[in-house]
Amino acid sequence: MSRIGNKPITVGASTKVEVAGQAVTVKGSKGTLSYTMPAGISLVQEGNVIHIKRSDDARQSKMNHGLVRSLVNSMVVGVTDGFKIDLELSGVGYRAQVAGQKLTMNLGFSVPIVYEVPEGVKCTVADQVKISLEGIDKQQVGQVAAIIRKFRVPDAYHGKGVRFAGEKIVLKGGKKVGS
Numbered sequence: 001m002s003r004i005g006n007k008p009i010t011v012g013a014s015t016k017v018e019v020a021g022q023a024v025t026v027k028g029s030k031g032t033l034s035y036t037m038p039a040g041i042s043l044v045q046e047g048n049v050i051h052i053k054r055s056d057d058a059r060q061s062k063m064n065h066g067l068v069r070s071l072v073n074s075m076v077v078g079v080t081d082g083f084k085i086d087l088e089l090s091g092v093g094y095r096a097q098v099a100g101q102k103l104t105m106n107l108g109f110s111v112p113i114v115y116e117v118p119e120g121v122k123c124t125v126a127d128q129v130k131i132s133l134e135g136i137d138k139q140q141v142g143q144v145a146a147i148i149r150k151f152r153v154p155d156a157y158h159g160k161g162v163r164f165a166g167e168k169i170v171l172k173g174g175k176k177v178g179s
Helices: 059-080 138-150
Strands: 016-020 023-027 032-036 041-046 049-054 083-090 095-099 102-106 113-116 121-126 130-135 161-164
Touching: 016 041, 023 059, 032 059, 041 059, 049 059, 059 138, 083 138, 095 121, 121 138, 130 138, 138 161
Parallel strands: none
Antiparallel strands: 016 023, 023 032, 041 049, 083 130, 083 161, 095 102, 102 113, 121 130
16 A cells, blocks of 8 residues: 555645646646656546556556655646755855856865856755755756765864755764764
8 A cells, every 4th residue: 555655645726736637737837848657557646636647556556656655746836936946055165156047156276166057947046155055846956956966065073065955964083083
């Protein structure tokens, strides 16, 4: 029994869900997303509630049941509200600026890092140290945030680097603690 797969998905009045075979298209105020469901999984819409059903109890169908429900729910949330991830730069001289779809970051290297933000993700910089990423595709926004964080992962001894907003970095003691 899949606990996640059996949860119903509530769709708002302004959101439209269309099913054509295994293809699901969700249209909302922020945009449109589409997904092709794997074989053995079907979508049943009753008014403004969606239920994800599986055809059999095969292991692969059970695994896909919860996955498809989570993906469709993320699509519904994305086209109505959108997703937002905030990043912070911490370190002396660390700063960022955005021009169009290019994010330029000074992260302590000899040259600045220029990252081309993909279409579908909106990037804004506040106070030169706070980066906000917004979009309707949860996976794409999270992937862009992970790529930006990977340019300078927070240091274990000083805490300098790119971190998610509110992320706590546990600092190591260094040489003084050992003796």
